[in-house]
Amino acid sequence: MAKFALLHGAKENSGDFLIRDAAKSLLINVGGIDEEELLMVDVVRENVPNSVMDEISDTKAAFLAGGPGYQPDFYPGVYPSMKDLLDATTVVPLGPGWKGIDEDKYTFTVESTKLLQRIAEQDQVPYLGARDIPTVRVLRKHGVAAELTGCPAWYYPDGFPPSRVFDPPSQINEIIVSSPPQNSTKYMIQYYILIQNLLEKYPGSVITCAFHRGEHKNAHIPIIGYPWEKATWAANTSAILYKYISKIGKENDRIKIFDASQSADYINRYSKADLHVGYRVHGHIPALAAGIPSFLLQIDGRGFGVSESLETPGDVSARQGIYRPISDVMESISNSISNAYSDFESVDENRMHAYENMTSLISPIL
Structure with missing residues (x-):
C-alpha cells in the first residue's frame, strides 16, 4: 500500500515529465521514501477517480509536484479534485508557480483563494512551496503563506543537496535551442531568425532544435491563441516550425532536430551541450543544473520568475517585437563569453537557498 501520493500533470510536454520525475527523486532522496511507497496520480485538469481517491485517503500526505498550477482558476479549473484531495489527506505543494504577466493585476477566484488558504x-x-519569487509575492498578496522552494527540477539530476559547480565550456561545439510556444506566429518567425543568427555567429557549432512538445503532427487544426498574444492564424505554428526545421536540417548538417517530448530523458541531451538558448523554462533549468550556460527568452511570468529567482541576467524578454529580443540575447551571450560567464556565479547559491526551504517544507510530513 502506498504511504504517499505524488500529484502531477505529466501528459506530453517534457517539462512536465521532468517536474514529476524530479519531485519523485526529491522525495526518495531527501525523504527516504521508497519508490513503491509512492502513488503517482495525474491531477491537472483531471478528475481523480473514486477508486484512486480511496487509495489517496490511506496515504500520509499527497505532494503536489509543480508546474504553473497557481493560476487564477486554481480550483476547480487546474485542479478539479483539489477539494476532495484536501478532504482525503494532507496536500503539500512542493513548487508550483503562477502563470501571468502583471503581478499587480493577478488575482485568484474566490473559490481558488479559499482552497489555497485552506492548504x-x-x-x-508551514507554507506553500513556490517555484519563483513572483509566485511568493502573488500568494502572500492573497494572504497565503509561501516561501521560495524552487521547482523540483532545480535539483535534478544534480543531487540532494545540489552539488554541481558551474563549469563553463572552453569552446562551443553544440548549442541547444528550445522551441517557442506552439501557437504564436511571432515566436515562430523569431525562432527561425535566432537559428540563423547562431549559425552565423558560431560557425563551428551544431545547432540542435529541441521541441519540448514534440512534432505536433496536426498542424492545421484550429487552436486557441496563446494567452496574452493571439496567433495571427489558426494553425499550430510549432508543427509548421518542426516541419520546416526538419527540411532545412536535411540541407544543412549543422542543424539537428530533437523531439524532447513524452519523458524527462531529454535532460541527458541538454547535459552534453555547451550552451542553451531558447524559450523553455524547463530547458533553461536543466541546463543550469548541469552547469551549462543558459540564456532564456522570457515569454511570460514563468520566464521572468525563474530569471529573477536564479539571478541569470543574460536572460531577455521575447515580448519586445521580433528582432530586438534576438539582438539582445546575442549580445548577452557575447558579453557572457567575454566575461568568462561570471554572471552565472550566483545561480548555485540561489538554488541552495531555495533547496533549504524545500527540505524544511518536506521534513514535517515524514
Missing part, C-alpha cells in the same frame, strides 16, 4: 492552514504545512 496553507494545514497543521503539517
Whole structure:
C-alpha cells in the first residue's frame, strides 16, 4: 500500500515529465521514501477517480509536484479534485508557480483563494512551496503563506543537496535551442531568425532544435491563441516550425532536430551541450543544473520568475517585437563569453537557498 501520493500533470510536454520525475527523486532522496511507497496520480485538469481517491485517503500526505498550477482558476479549473484531495489527506505543494504577466493585476477566484488558504492552514504545512519569487509575492498578496522552494527540477539530476559547480565550456561545439510556444506566429518567425543568427555567429557549432512538445503532427487544426498574444492564424505554428526545421536540417548538417517530448530523458541531451538558448523554462533549468550556460527568452511570468529567482541576467524578454529580443540575447551571450560567464556565479547559491526551504517544507510530513 502506498504511504504517499505524488500529484502531477505529466501528459506530453517534457517539462512536465521532468517536474514529476524530479519531485519523485526529491522525495526518495531527501525523504527516504521508497519508490513503491509512492502513488503517482495525474491531477491537472483531471478528475481523480473514486477508486484512486480511496487509495489517496490511506496515504500520509499527497505532494503536489509543480508546474504553473497557481493560476487564477486554481480550483476547480487546474485542479478539479483539489477539494476532495484536501478532504482525503494532507496536500503539500512542493513548487508550483503562477502563470501571468502583471503581478499587480493577478488575482485568484474566490473559490481558488479559499482552497489555497485552506492548504496553507494545514497543521503539517508551514507554507506553500513556490517555484519563483513572483509566485511568493502573488500568494502572500492573497494572504497565503509561501516561501521560495524552487521547482523540483532545480535539483535534478544534480543531487540532494545540489552539488554541481558551474563549469563553463572552453569552446562551443553544440548549442541547444528550445522551441517557442506552439501557437504564436511571432515566436515562430523569431525562432527561425535566432537559428540563423547562431549559425552565423558560431560557425563551428551544431545547432540542435529541441521541441519540448514534440512534432505536433496536426498542424492545421484550429487552436486557441496563446494567452496574452493571439496567433495571427489558426494553425499550430510549432508543427509548421518542426516541419520546416526538419527540411532545412536535411540541407544543412549543422542543424539537428530533437523531439524532447513524452519523458524527462531529454535532460541527458541538454547535459552534453555547451550552451542553451531558447524559450523553455524547463530547458533553461536543466541546463543550469548541469552547469551549462543558459540564456532564456522570457515569454511570460514563468520566464521572468525563474530569471529573477536564479539571478541569470543574460536572460531577455521575447515580448519586445521580433528582432530586438534576438539582438539582445546575442549580445548577452557575447558579453557572457567575454566575461568568462561570471554572471552565472550566483545561480548555485540561489538554488541552495531555495533547496533549504524545500527540505524544511518536506521534513514535517515524514
